[in-house]
Amino acid sequence: MTPIIQKLTACVSSAFEKAGYDPSLGVVTVSDRADLCQFQCNGALGGAKIHHKAPRMIAEDVAAILKENGMFSLVDVAGPGFINLSLSDEILIAGLDALSHDAHLGVPQTEKPETVVVDYGGPNVAKALHIGHLRSAIIGEAVKRLAKACGNNAIGDVHLGDWGTPMGLVMTELHDRHPDWACFKDDFDPAKDEVPELESGPLNAVYPVASARSKEDADFAARAHKTTLDLQNGHPGYTALWKKILAVSVADAREAYDKLNVSFEYWYGESDADRYVPELFDILNSKSLLRESDGALVIDVAKPDDTAPMPPIIARKSNGSVGYELTDLATLIQREHDFAPDRIVYLTDARQALHFEQIFRASRLAKLVPDTTSLDFLGFGTMNGTDGKPYKTRDGGVMPLNVLLDTAIDAAYKKLTDSAYLSDSDDEEKRALAQKVGIAAVKFGDLINNPTRDYVFDLDKFLSFEGKTGTYLLYTVTRINSVLKKAGDEEGKIHGLYSDTERDLALKLLLSGDLFRKAWEEKAPSYICDNAYQLAVVFSKFYHDNRIIDEQDADKRASWLALSALVRRMLRLHLDTLAIDTVENM
Ligand code: ARG
Numbered sequence: 001m002t003p004i005i006q007k008l009t010a011c012v013s014s015a016f017e018k019a020g021y022d023p024s025l026g027v028v029t030v031s032d033r034a035d036l037c038q039f040q041c042n043g044a045l046g047g048a049k050i051h052h053k054a055p056r057m058i059a060e061d062v063a064a065i066l067k068e069n070g071m072f073s074l075v076d077v078a079g080p081g082f083i084n085l086s087l088s089d090e091i092l093i094a095g096l097d098a099l100s101h102d103a104h105l106g107v108p109q110t111e112k113p114e115t116v117v118v119d120y121g122g123p124n125v126a127k128a129l130h131i132g133h134l135r136s137a138i139i140g141e142a143v144k145r146l147a148k149a150c151g152n153n154a155i156g157d158v159h160l161g162d163w164g165t166p167m168g169l170v171m172t173e174l175h176d177r178h179p180d181w182a183c184f185k186d187d188f189d190p191a192k193d194e195v196p197e198l199e200s201g202p203l204n205a206v207y208p209v210a211s212a213r214s215k216e217d218a219d220f221a222a223r224a225h226k227t228t229l230d231l232q233n234g235h236p237g238y239t240a241l242w243k244k245i246l247a248v249s250v251a252d253a254r255e256a257y258d259k260l261n262v263s264f265e266y267w268y269g270e271s272d273a274d275r276y277v278p279e280l281f282d283i284l285n286s287k288s289l290l291r292e293s294d295g296a297l298v299i300d301v302a303k304p305d306d307t308a309p310m311p312p313i314i315a316r317k318s319n320g321s322v323g324y325e326l327t328d329l330a331t332l333i334q335r336e337h338d339f340a341p342d343r344i345v346y347l348t349d350a351r352q353a354l355h356f357e358q359i360f361r362a363s364r365l366a367k368l369v370p371d372t373t374s375l376d377f378l379g380f381g382t383m384n385g386t387d388g389k390p391y392k393t394r395d396g397g398v399m400p401l402n403v404l405l406d407t408a409i410d411a412a413y414k415k416l417t418d419s420a421y422l423s424d425s426d427d428e429e430k431r432a433l434a435q436k437v438g439i440a441a442v443k444f445g446d447l448i449n450n451p452t453r454d455y456v457f458d459l460d461k462f463l464s465f466e467g468k469t470g471t472y473l474l475y476t477v478t479r480i481n482s483v484l485k486k487a488g489d490e491e492g493k494i495h496g497l498y499s500d501t502e503r504d505l506a507l508k509l510l511l512s513g514d515l516f517r518k519a520w521e522e523k524a525p526s527y528i529c530d531n532a533y534q535l536a537v538v539f540s541k542f543y544h545d546n547r548i549i550d551e552q553d554a555d556k557r558a559s560w561l562a563l564s565a566l567v568r569r570m571l572r573l574h575l576d577t578l579a580i581d582t583v584e585n586m
Contacts, residue, residue, distance in 0.1 A: 001102045003514045004095060005030070005039075008085070011071065012041050012062070019061040021047055026062075028085070030511060037074055037084035038507055044081035055081030089497045092506040096494050099509060100566055105573050106513030109151035114342035116154045117335055118144040121257065121264060122348060124161035125249040126170040128204040129256050129401040131391055132349055135380045138443050139451050140347040141262040141579045142525035143378065149577050150520045155339060158253075159331070160269030162246055164324050166207060168228030170245065171238055172220065173210035175227070183237035190236050195244045200252045203245065229321040232274065256401050260439060261579045273330035276337075277322060280330045281315075283366050290315060301361040313358050328359045332368040343374040345523065350379030350452065378523050381454035383446070391457050405442065411459050412438035412471075416586065419465075433586055437463070437471055440580045444470030447578055448529040468533045470580055473571065476536040478585045479543060480568040484561065486549050492562035495555040501542045505563060508535050509570055516577070525578060532574035539567045 005028055013026030025043030032040070044059035051058060059081040066075045066085070074086035087095075099106045120140020123129050140156065147154035175184050182193035214221040231238040250267065257263065284290050290297045295318030302310040313325045322330075335341055346356055356377040363369060385391040393399050413434035425433070445462035449455040463471050497503050512531055519527040548564065551557040575582055 001098055001104070001106050001108070001513070003106075003108055003517075004510045005514060008039055011069065012043070012066065012083070012085075015062045015065040015069075016043065016047075018065050019058075021058055021062070022050055025050075025058075031084065033084075034504075036078070037076065037086045038503075039085040039087075041083040041085065042081075044083065048081075057081075059083050087507075089503070092497060092503060092510070093494050095510045096506055096563075096566060099513075100562075100569075104149075104151075104513070105569060106510065107149050107516040107573075108513055110517075114147075114152045115339055116144075116147045116152050117339055117341045117344045118147070118154060118156050118347070119159050119344060120144070120156065120347040121158040121253075121262070122161060123158070123249070123253045124166060125269070126166065126203055126245050127161075127207050127249075128200075129253060131383055131399045131401060131404055134260075134401055134404065134442075135349070135383060135446060135451075136347045137257060137260055137262045138446050138579075139378070139380055139525060140345075141260075142447055142528070142577065143345060143347065143520075143523050145577045145579060146516060146520040146523075146525060146528070149516050149573075152520075155266065155341075156264040157266040157268050157335075158264040160246075160250070160253075160267065160271075161324075162242075162249075163232070163270035163274065163322075163327055165224065165228055165321075166211070167231060167242060167245075168224040168226075168321075169210035169214055170203075170206050171231065171241055172224040172227045173206050173213065174241070176220075181241075183241045185237065188237035188240070190240050193237075193240075195241050198244050198248050200248050203248055204252075225317070225319050225321060229319055232321055256405070259405055259435075260443070261581055268331075268334070270324075270327040270331070273327050273334045276330040276333040277326065280326070280333055280366075280368075283333075283368070284315065287366055289362070289365055294318060299362050299365070301358050301365070303361075310354075310358070310361075313362055325355065325359065325362075328355075329362055329366070329368060332359075332363050336369050336373075341369075341373060343376065344369075345376045345378060347378045347380065350381060353377060353379045376523065378451060380451045381449075383457050384454055386456055386458055388456070405439065408442045408459055408462075409435050409438035412441060412463055415463050433583055436581050436583050437474060437586070440470035440474050440575075442470075443578060443580050444468075444473065444529060447525045448533075450524060450526055468529070473532055473536055473575060473580075474583055475586065476539060477568060477571050477575070477582045480539070480564050480571075481584060483543075483548055483564055484568070487557075487561050490558075490561060492558035492560070492565070494559045494562045494566075496559055498556060498559070499542075499545065501538060501545055502563065505535075505538045505542055505567065508538055509566060512570055512574075528574050528577055532571055532578075535567060535571060535574070539564075539571075 008028040009026055012028050013023040016026045017023040025047045026041060027043055028039050028041045030039060031037045044055040047058045048055045059077040063075050063077050063083055066072060071088060071091050072085055073088040076084040078084050118140055120136045122136055123133055144154045144156045182188050183195050214224055231242055289299050291300060296314055297316040298312035299315050300312045314323060315326050316322055360375045383391050391399055416430055416434055441462035448468050462469055465471055465475055497506060515527050515531045519525055546560060548560045572582055
């Protein structure tokens with residue numbers, strides 16, 4: 001389906017041409033005065049210079065031609081030469097009909113589909129997921145779904161942090177605590193010996209201790225580095241232990257992501273890039289990109305015109321191990337090999353901006369991916385508490401993700417039980433509903449913001465039934481559900497538009513698709529949130545103004561039901577793209 005703005009621009013451009021003016025002046029935009037008209041064209045103002053004529057005269061000439069065209073219910077010249085336009089009901093209805101038959105519900109499909117790898121989530125093995133990982137998961141999933149909605153082939157990769165110094169720290173601490181474990185003995189035999197079962201709670205408690213210890217105890221730090229190196233070199237005992245740790249952490253992460261309705265096509269980790277490390281060093285060597293510095297090997301990525309410091313990348317540490325930077329470079333080779341992507345989008349906290357700038361520069365220098373492959377970094381802002389400081393646990397610690405989600409679900413449960421909505425559901429139903437409402441509130445509350453900005457995590461606000469909240473949107477969908485259910489889910493057809501609110505609704509529906517394109521291009525799911533909200537607001541007005549079910553005029557009733565059904569499909573498409581589950585009723 002061609003976006004309506006594009007169709008209108010074509011129509012107005014040809015009117016400019018017919019009237020003897022430059023057709024490129026016929027660009028149509030959505031009106032910024034919705035009270036006056038639906039669309040506007042300001043081209044006549046720019047035409048004055050080209051055609052040496054008063055803009056108002058140009059606009060009048062073009063308007064005369066447009067008036068001949070039955071498309072419009074309004075063609076008006078305003079002010080110095082703005083052309084104001086509104087579509088006729090017939091055109092709006094035909095548009096809605098086409099929309100309802102479009103498999104993509106009006107979302108323009110890209111002419112050049114890209115293979116896009118979205119690198120998001122990024123949990124670290126042996127560390128509990130914390131709220132820093134929440135945004136990456138939520139925004140990343142939405143960005144991936146946006147790419148798909150626009151017709152691209154999008155692949156999500158979780159990129160587990162499973163290969164760097166943190167692994168060495170955790171394993172060294174475990175070694176000190178359990179020197180008797182077979183995996184720490186020289187004669188460890190993976191065929192015979194086993195690593196004891198690990199549990200995620202105690203396991204996740206190890207890293208903070210080990211990390212603090214490494215800062216005070218140089219010997220411990222050195223041993224941890226050696227352990228990392230040995231692991232990277234395939235030490236059998238460490239490898240067996242690492243596999244155990246990995247399994248526990250992956251199970252943990254999966255549980256959290258399932259709750260969040262986030263899923264990855266690939267669960268690759270940094271370790272999966274390890275087999276590309278020799279190839280990477282060959283490339284770096286052949287291009288003379290490695291330089292020795294204090295026993296380490298580094299890659300210089302600074303450019304003469306840099307205004308901010310651009311430190312070199314450490315390719316190989318002095319003890320021989322490789323770190324976060326190098327695994328990211330090796331991962332580029334892996335991705336090129338596995339997927340040959342046209343674009344890779346990385347999502348982390350904005351504080352990793354320098355890291356990614358270094359990686360992107362090095363990959364261009366070494367030509368790890370074709371020059372045509374886009375490397376995008378989407379760095380998001382911090383989630384703050386209502387005090388404006390980074391959201392913390394009550395005792396000031398980093399908030400574990402599951403605690404945060406449980407807090408939201410509990411608050412949703414309380415809200416739902418306190419309200420009249422659920423008077424006749426049993427507790428199990430309420431719990432299930434609270435789970436969806438709580439998660440929707442958290443996700444929408446995050447996604448409504450421009451991803452690069454900080455935002456305030458305010459559960460009370462997020463759970464409100466009014467305003468730009470996930471709760472309001474879920475609620476709106478349930479209202480439509482109940483109307484359509486009462487009507488016996490009959491398939492109606494739109495015969496007419498009986499009020500300006502319906503015209504608004506029609507217009508919103510017809511313009512929604514293009515926002516998906518814009519949201520994908522700018523990697524900004526917030527447009528989808530905002531549009532879903534706008535649509536829900538207009539629907540709510542329509543719902544309040546009319547008694548849909550009781551309407552006696554059969555055509556009107558059928559039209560209203562069809563319009564409601566189309567709004568529901570559109571809202572669901574929005575919410576599904578945001579990976580927010582809807583609920584049947586509440
Ligand atoms: N594990 C990393 C962290 O927690 C995030 C990984 C992001 N992706 C990447 N390719 N570096 O900071």
